[in-house]
Amino acid sequence: MKPSTTEPDRIALARLNFEAIGEAAELAANYADMAVRFAAVNDARGAAYALRCAGASLLTATQAVEMLRPPSGRRGGA
Numbered sequence: 851m852k853p854s855t856t857e858p859d860r861i862a863l864a865r866l867n868f869e870a871i872g873e874a875a876e877l878a879a880n881y882a883d884m885a886v887r888f889a890a891v892n893d894a895r896g897a898a899y900a901l902r903c904a905g906a907s908l909l910t911a912t913q914a915v916e917m918l919r920p921p922s923g924r925r926g927g928a
Contacts, residue, residue: 864918871914878907 881904888896 867914867918871911874907874911874914878904878911881907 881900885897885900885904888894888900
C-alpha cells in the first residue's frame, strides 16, 4: 500500500522544487555569461565548456518543472 502524502508535505516539496528550479536557472545564466566572456577573448574551448554546462543546467530546470505538472490524461485515440 502506497503511503499518502499530506498536503503540508506536498506544499513543502513543491517549495523545495521551485527553489531547485530557480537555482538551476540561475546557474545556467551564470554559465551563459561565462560563455560570452570566453568568446570575447577567443577561447573556443572555454566557451564550449560553459555552453555545455548552461545547457545541462537548463535541462535540469526543465525536468524539475515537468515534475511539478500534474499528469495529463490521454487524448483521443483508440
